[in-house]
Amino acid sequence: MKGMTTTTTRLERPPVRIRGVQRVLLDSAYALTAFPVSLAAFVVVVPVLATGAGLSVLGVGLALMTLSVLIARGFAVAERVRLRGMLGRSAPGPRYLRAREGDGVVRRVLMPLRDPQSWLDVVWSLVGLVTGTVAFSVAVAWWAAVGGGLTYWYWERFLPMDEDGVTLASLIGMGEGREPEIMLNTGFGVFALLTLPWVMRMAALTHAGLASVLLCGRAELQGQVERVQDSRDAARVAESASMRRLERDIHDGPQQRLVRLAMDLGRARRQVHNDPERAEKIIEDARRQATETVAELRSLSRGIAPPLLVDRGLAAAVEEMAQGCPVPTTVSAYVPDGLPPHVETAAYFTVAEALTNVAKHSGAGEAQVHVTMSGMGLVVEVSDDGVGGAHEGKGLGLAGLVRRIEAVEGELTVASPVGGPTLVRACIPVDRR
Template sequence: MTTQTTSEIPSPPPMSYDAPAPPARPGPGRRLLLDSAYALSGFFVALPAFVLAVVLLSAGLGLVLVVGGVLLLSLATQVARGVAHLERHRLRTLQRRPAPAPVHLAPPPSAGFWRRMLTPLRDPQSWLDVAWSLVGLVTGTLAFAVTIAWWGVALGGLTYWAWQGFLPDSDDDQGLAELLGLGEGRLAESLLQLVLGVVALLTLPLVVRLVALVHGGTAALLLCGRAELQSQVRRVEGGRDAARKAEAQALRRLERDIHDGPQQRLVRLGMDLARARRQLERDPDRVPEILDGALVQAREAVGELRSLSRGIAPPLLVDRGLAAALAELVELSGVPVAADVRLPGDLALAPHVETAVYFVCAEALTNVNKHSGAARARLLVHADDEAVEVLVHDDGTGGAHVSKGLGLAGLQQRLAGVDGELAVRSPVGGPTEVRARVPRGRPAAGEAGP
């Protein structure tokens, strides 16, 4: 389903977030130089790391039954950890790829000497670092040899004509061209070397890139794979904690709203009905007046309960879907809103995604009506295969910020619970832009929205 509502209002800039831009991609020439530097230097880093790792591990395992063996094994993990830090730095600077550092197992500050020595041996990442010190020599040697060979063939073949005359010439010598049956003499040899140089030069970026990726990919797998897993675990734990906190705050707010609103009206309603019952015998003429007041209290209590239910699970969202619920928000807004809602029908949204998007729009439009002093606003909701993006833009006085409350802090926690993002740009004087991105997710069987 695609819903679009527009009116004359200046369009805000394209959706974007304040996340730092990724580093610019180097051009082909710079990429070749960076890959060559990475491949050539990798051997000189891997060789001493391999030697130190083998010596320390061999000595440590040989003396494992005595004190010195354990100390040597611990020292081996520390040396491997230093090599791993250096390799991650090379990945960031020469390969231009993210290389997060894992969180190593650390002893408590009050730990004794032996516990500090044994802790690295219990850390899985320590042994991954040691594995890299051993495996890195294999991939580093491969990258070094192939890079040297390809550069040598390219430069040597292209310049062979210039230094060919300085080579000793003998009737018994056979050049590569003569051995391949392509002709005799310096001209045939020079042409063959030129062709080989051109072919090597054309394939040089691809070959060097390939061996650099093999070396760097192996390093990233061993040295950064666990860090990425730890980052995902922290993000999931942070989202879970944020969801719990948002739920607890919502329950406390709901309890307070029920106590201050419908509960007071229902108490008043009970008192009015009791008074009407007493008046039936004393003054029957006043009973209709009392019942009219009780009827007003009942209607207002029902209205407040209905309003509170929208904060839990809006009936229209549950019954008719996100597009209809957003249309109702736009219609009920006191500030004119130009809406552009694009929700293709073939993209089924998980219920928690629809709820998160609805509350982003509801909270942002509520702030527009209550605090912004805006004359106009614009709502954009666009969905694709990966996420739903929301933008609420108004021409108000600005000054909104997550730290100031206004429901934005709770909204940020709600989005964190679904791995979403929230960005608020609201300079003093306006305009204000609230942007949100909610990963689309995949509805489980039987959970697909309407």
């Protein structure tokens, strides 16, 4: 196989999970900055929007409203950056409406006002101040409790004592004097420190939850629609390519054999009386051709809907396929029952195409097939110790396999440096509801 490594990705990978002290600090930073950012959005967007609404009967009023929408859009972009950078969320950005070529000045100016996402950005600029204030207040209060409680032993000496010696510690029965008060405040600080990760997470999610709904919900919906459209288009292309390939295989194989079979039978009929022995040889050759044609048609039918896959499942079908591969192949398949048919079919043809390439192009001495379930779905891996260099070039079938995997919203990765080894990995999402 010649060429270079090709990777096609369709599945969205989960965001990186941040834990420990870094997670607490990032949550705290997000909560503490929520108030100033949301306050800035509120004090800038609301006056401009209100002024534009008041002057909406004039052209300048609509222009001011458009300006306020664009400002809100800028704050929305900044908030998505904060979500991605501080909380590790995907936070996709939506596709805003854009003026088309040839639109007039008025239409271009008013285009942001027609975009539903623009008004969601404006709503975020208004209500984000509420959640931002809550997140900021909780973060400040808890960090103050941590800092003040754990350091109270030092700075309490600078506080004047009440003449009566009444303190919070004495009121709850811990005793009078500075020592009980130090113990009480230190206990508050320890409690605040131990609960800090959960409280900061709650404060951050209070603000981030609303931001995700208003600023990313429509983008996620757009992404789902786009993935469905891409999968549908890929399925159509894959089906069309499969039908053309089947038609070509039938034309080049069984059809030619049947034409020759008909000609041989015609010759045998003419010679059956004049030369029975020769006619018998022709008939025997025709019988052999008929047997080969049936076998080839059966092979082609397995490429459309493998009977063993339907009858006994994916693991048995992969085992049988590996046994028929000219290159020694080991199989480890751990597949649960009840997989959707389209998942099993995609996995089967992944193995079939990969082993075909191994047999024809790799020069490998052995191959391995692994089929397992993971958190991302059904994972199919086919590796060999051949010469490498696999790519989506003509004749290797990987381009068609990419389209087939795209049709089920999966991911296909081909790692094949020149000199080998080669690893073909398909991850197919499984919805078992």
